[in-house]
Each structure stands twice: as structure tokens, then as C-alpha cells.
Amino acid sequence: MLFNALLLSSTALLARAANFDVRVGGLEGGNPVLKFNPEFVNANVGDTVTFHFAQRNHSVVETSFNSVCQPLLNEQHVPTFSTQFHPVANDETNFPTEVYTVTDASKPLWFYCSQKSHCGKGMIFSINCPTTGENTLDAFRQRALAIGAAEAAASSSAAAWSSTASPDVYGGQTYPPVYHPTVTRTVTFQTETWTTTYESYENSPEPTPVAEDGIVHTVLVGANGSLAYDPPSIQANIRDTVRFVFKAKNHTITQSSFGDPCRKLEFTSTTGQVGFDSGFVPGKDDNSAFFDVKVNETGPIWAYCRQGNHCGQGMVFAINADESSARNFAAFQALAKTINGTGSNNGNTAGNGSPGAGFATASVVGGLATLVLVGFGSVAAVMF
Numbered sequence: 150m151l152f153n154a155l156l157l158s159s160t161a162l163l164a165r166a167a168n169f170d171v172r173v174g175g176l177e178g179g180n181p182v183l184k185f186n187p188e189f190v191n192a193n194v195g196d197t198v199t200f201h202f203a204q205r206n207h208s209v210v211e212t213s214f215n216s217v218c219q220p221l222l223n224e225q226h227v228p229t230f231s232t233q234f235h236p237v238a239n240d241e242t243n244f245p246t247e248v249y250t251v252t253d254a255s256k257p258l259w260f261y262c263s264q265k266s267h268c269g270k271g272m273i274f275s276i277n278c279p280t281t282g283e284n285t286l287d288a289f290r291q292r293a294l295a296i297g298a299a300e301a302a303a304s305s306s307a308a309a310w311s312s313t314a315s316p317d318v319y320g321g322q323t324y325p326p327v328y329h330p331t332v333t334r335t336v337t338f339q340t341e342t343w344t345t346t347y348e349s350y351e352n353s354p355e356p357t358p359v360a361e362d363g364i365v366h367t368v369l370v371g372a373n374g375s376l377a378y379d380p381p382s383i384q385a386n387i388r389d390t391v392r393f394v395f396k397a398k399n400h401t402i403t404q405s406s407f408g409d410p411c412r413k414l415e416f417t418s419t420t421g422q423v424g425f426d427s428g429f430v431p432g433k434d435d436n437s438a439f440f441d442v443k444v445n446e447t448g449p450i451w452a453y454c455r456q457g458n459h460c461g462q463g464m465v466f467a468i469n470a471d472e473s474s475a476r477n478f479a480a481f482q483a484l485a486k487t488i489n490g491t492g493s494n495n496g497n498t499a500g501n502g503s504p505g506a507g508f509a510t511a512s513v514v515g516g517l518a519t520l521v522l523v524g525f526g527s528v529a530a531v532m533f
Contacts (some may be wrong), residue, residue, distance in 0.1 A: 183267050268296065270297050355386075381467070390443055390444070447469065
């Protein structure tokens with residue numbers, strides 16, 4: 150009897166579950182449609198939404214009302230729901246699909262297409278959005294359109310600037326100029342809202358943390374006797390920490406610049422920037438020798454090892470390098486090898502490190518690093 154009751158209950162639950170078909174993109178009169186159709190549905194727990202990807206190339210990514218056009222991350226810092234991009238030819242009629250299952254119907258759920266500029270043009274979707282109040286579908290759309298307007302203005306300014314800016318020449322190679330205007334944004338994260346001013350680089354992360362205290366990225370320095378950082382290049386967000394763990398031999402992690410990879414930033418900066426420098430740290434197998442860098446900016450950060458000719462052999466590192474540009478990590482490493490670390494004698498002398506080296510932390514704020522050393526003799530704090 151109990152088995153039959155459970156079976157009937159399960160059958161009834163399945164019978165009540167509904168599916169909603171939503172078209173993503175498509176064509177209208179031969180022109181692309183940047184829209185979900187319908188733009189919202191009202192669903193219960195257990196219901197499904199089947200996204201049908203029509204013409205052009207779209208995705209569906211879950212977001213939040215306060216962080217529109219950015220993926221919503223779970224406690225493991227991965228997107229809660231994010232489809233791949235689905236390119237669809239104009240004459241295709243068999244559309245690919247992806248299914249979202251509703252597991253929480255107690256609050257509105259928000260989505261967008263992550264194809265470049267699509268969200269900013271209003272390509273958004275919602276499940277159970279309110280029809281009145283401050284977080285309606287139209288209010289969500291206006292937030293997305295505001296981002297699109299800001300992106301369009303920045304693109305226009307960049308085009309105007311690029312038409313008059315001169316390219317840079319480093320190590321005999323010519324690189325396009327980089328547009329990085331100073332912008333002011335209001336940032337909302339969880340229950341916090343603040344205004345931030347920063348240099349905005351193309352394809353750099355948004356000035357929004359992914360977690361209250363950020364996440365920790367571990368980079369091994371000189372592992373297995375190599376002259377390398379592993380991984381050599383990462384993407385990081387505001388409040389994240391990059392922990393450099395010195396595994397073997399004697400290395401540094403020292404901030405530099407793209408155009409002069411093997412010299413301290415303080416020797417090449419024209420604006421008084423100093424940058425972080427771990428000093429020489431002997432490696433330890435027990436991971437007790439490490440140096441932390443707190444990320445407080447969104448632009449690319451370049452660094453190297455100033456031991457001997459390590460930089461000239463390609464021992465360099467990058468945070469938030471734009472891999473789609475000419476100034477990507479591979480170009481930075483190649484430039485270091487081309488210059489061959491010839492600037493390493495300008496104050497970048499090698500050392501034996503401190504036998505009592507423990508760990509160090511640095512915060513990068515607009516290129517200025519505050520360093521706190523622990524376990525380095527009597528040194529308590531250094532600003533350099």
C-alpha cells in the first residue's frame with residue numbers, strides 16, 4: 150500500500166511538472182533578433198525551460214538582478230547555469246536545445262546572452278519576475294541597456310583615441326596603443342554598493358568581486374627545478390589573492406611592465422608606480438614559503454623573476470592579460486626573451502634570500518604595492 154501511494158505521488162508530481170519552450174535569437178525579415186521569446190515565464194519547482202537556439206550565435210547564462218550581464222557564481226565560484234555558444238546558420242531549421250530545471254521558485258531568476266554586446270542590447274530573460282516593484286523585467290532590461298550604452302560610449306571614445314594615438318615599439322616589435330580610460334562605476338555585490346574609479350582595459354574583468362573575500366589562486370614558483378610559474382598566466386577578480394608558493398631554488402616575483410618585462414616597475418614607470426616585489430625567496434617543499442598579492446585592479450599585471458637571467462629565459466607571469474590582443478602572455482614572454490633580461494642589472498641584482506623567509510603579502514592598488522613581511526628577520530613592514 151505504501152509503495153503504491155509513493156508511486157501515485159511521484160506520478161502526480163511528474164504530471165504536474167510543466168515545460169516552457171523559449172526561442173533564443175533568430176531572424177526577422179532576414180535580420181538578427183537579439184531577444185528571448187518569450188522574455189519571461191512563471192514556473193514552479195520541477196518545471197523545465199527548454200531553450201531553442203535559433204539563428205546566429207547565442208548562449209544562456211544565469212545572472213542576478215544587481216549584477217546583470219555577469220554570470221551568477223555558486224560557492225565553488227563556478228557559474229550556476231551557463232550554456233555553450235550555439236552557432237546556427239541562416240538556413241538551419243533543426244535548432245539545438247538546452248534545458249534548465251527550476252529548483253527554486255521562491256525568488257525571481259535572471260538570465261542573459263553572453264555573446265559580446267547582446268546583453269547590453271537587452272537580450273535578457275527571467276523566470277518568475279515580479280510585475281510590480283523595483284525588480285521587474287523592465288527594470289532588469291534597463292540595467293542591461295545602461296551597460297550597453299556605457300560600452301558603446303567607451304567603444305566610440307576608443308576609436309577616436311586610436312585614430313590619433315601612436316603605436317608602441319618594444320624590443321624591435323610594434324604594438325598597437327592600448328586605450329585604458331579612467332572610469333567611475335557604481336558596483337553592487339550582495340548587499341554592498343560602492344563607487345569605484347579605475348582604469349578600464351578592453352576584455353578586463355568587471356570591477357566586481359566573485360566572493361566577499363575573493364578567492365585564492367595558487368601559483369607554483371620554480372616547481373621541479375623549472376624556471377617557470379605554474380600556471381604562467383591567470384585571470385583574477387577584485388579582492389582575489391594570488392599566492393605564489395616558492396618550491397625550489399631561489400626566485401622572486403617582481404612586478405614589471407609589458408614594454409620592459411625584465412625590469413622593476415619602479416625603474417620604468419612614468420607615473421611614480423612602484424609595484425610589488427617578493428624579494429629573493431628560497432623554495433621549500435612544505436609550501437611554507439609563499440608571497441600573496443591582493444588584486445585591487447582590473448587591468449593587466451605583469452611580473453618576472455629577477456634572479457640572474459631567469460627572466461631572459463622566459464620566467465615571467467601575468468594577471469588578466471588580454472589573450473585576444475597583441476599584448477597577450479605569449480607576446481610578453483617572447484619580448485622578455487628578446488630583450489634577454491638585459492635590464493636586470495639596473496638595481497635587479499641577484500641574492501641568496503633570507504634563510505628565515507616565511508611568507509609575505511602585498512596589495513596592489515593602481516600599481517602601488519604595500520608589502521608586509523613575516524618571518525624575514527626584524528623587518529615588519531615595507532612600502533616600496
